[in-house]
Amino acid sequence: MERDSKSTVIVTGASSGVGLQAAKALTKMGWHVIMACRNLEKTQKAARDVGIDPENYTIIHLDLASLDSVHKFVNDFRATNKALDALVCNAAVYLPLLKEPQRSADGYELSVATNHLGHFLLCNLLIEDLKKSELKDPRVVILGTVTANRKELGGKIPIPAPPDLGELKGLESGFKEPVAMIDGKKFKSGKAYKDSKLCNLLTMKELHRRYHDSTGIIFSSLYPGCVATTPLFRNHYPLFQKIFPLFQKHITGGFVSEELAGERVAALVSDPKYNKSGVYWSWGNRQKDGRASFSQETSSEANDDRKARRLWELSEQLVGLA
Ligand code: NAP
Secondary structure, eight states, X not given: OBOOSSOEEEEETTTSHHHHHHHHHHHHTTOEEEEEESOHHHHHHHHHHXXXXXXXXXXXXXXXXXXXXXXXXXXXXXXXXXXXXXXXXXXXXXXXXXXXXXXXTTSBBHHHIIIXXXXXXXXXXXXXXXXXXXXXXXEEEEEOOGGGOTTSGGGGOOSSOOOOOTTOXXXXXXXXXXXXXXXXXXXXXXXXXXXXXXXXXXXXXHXXXXXXXXXXXXEEEEEOOBOTTSGGGTTSOHHHHHHHHHHIIIIIOOBOOHHHHHHHHHHHHHOGGGOOTTEEEEOOSSOOTTOOOEEOOOOTTTTOHHHHHHHHHHHHHHTTOO
């Protein structure tokens, strides 16, 4: 195994937005970044456009909406012989206008498949690699969001519904056609995204419970602020895409730039300040210069250990680990 002077971090979805800027910030901090992306050419161009030194990154193909692709990615990463010191689960799709569900290669609803199940499998496979890190505290950072946490105003928004995994009936019944929601109820595309991000939070907490004490790995999540300019909103109404950044800048004050959001992710990966496991970090909903981060309280559903364990077991079955 190659052990060079640089630590290595995998960042999923590093071809745009927060992931691209996190990759850039991490290379500036001295990390080698594995950009795990589904479109190699786009990623190469994006890395060049933002000026990331080609010495400091490697692009490896990963389509999180395909379980085969996740396995292949892990094999391809291992073939580089690099040690793994951190993993950032950042990639996501948000498909708020869909009337009918889209499906992953494995037949699962696409946003839960990409945002949760693909990352769930990736984390499970790469735990073994992270255990071998020579860093004192290797880290896994999973992107969260305010709209998945009912403890925050954004998580209470009833359009189309707040996040709610119910009793996980949809997952229990196999999560394939005609099932499209984790709770087994009627498909609501915007809620599917919120549910998938709630799964990200529950997964972080369950990873912490299962692995932190025995491995020393730090598991954490963050809400980086409202990064209203990223392509995450590309599937929304064009008018929404125009107004949303202005609304967040001038009305709510929740807006952060892609650069700042990326720096926040990078800080969770490498700053000793964030060496606490099981924490969901936030900078609040009103951004101010120099605003300090804090450990954000999470909803009763996100704190439900029984649900986290059940989600874990069902996810293991759906990704073929059980
Ligand atoms: P973005 O610019 O759209 O980035 C999403 C990334 O995910 C892209 O690189 C995209 O790749 C990748 N991706 C999508 N489907 C994939 C798949 N099947 N396999 C591999 N990669 C895939 O969005 P963003 O705003 O930076 O979002 C990054 C993270 O921040 C997400 O987890 C999101 O939930 C979180 N977040 C964002 C905000 C915000 O306000 N924007 C707020 C809170 C949290 P392509 O380039 O190939 O499409």
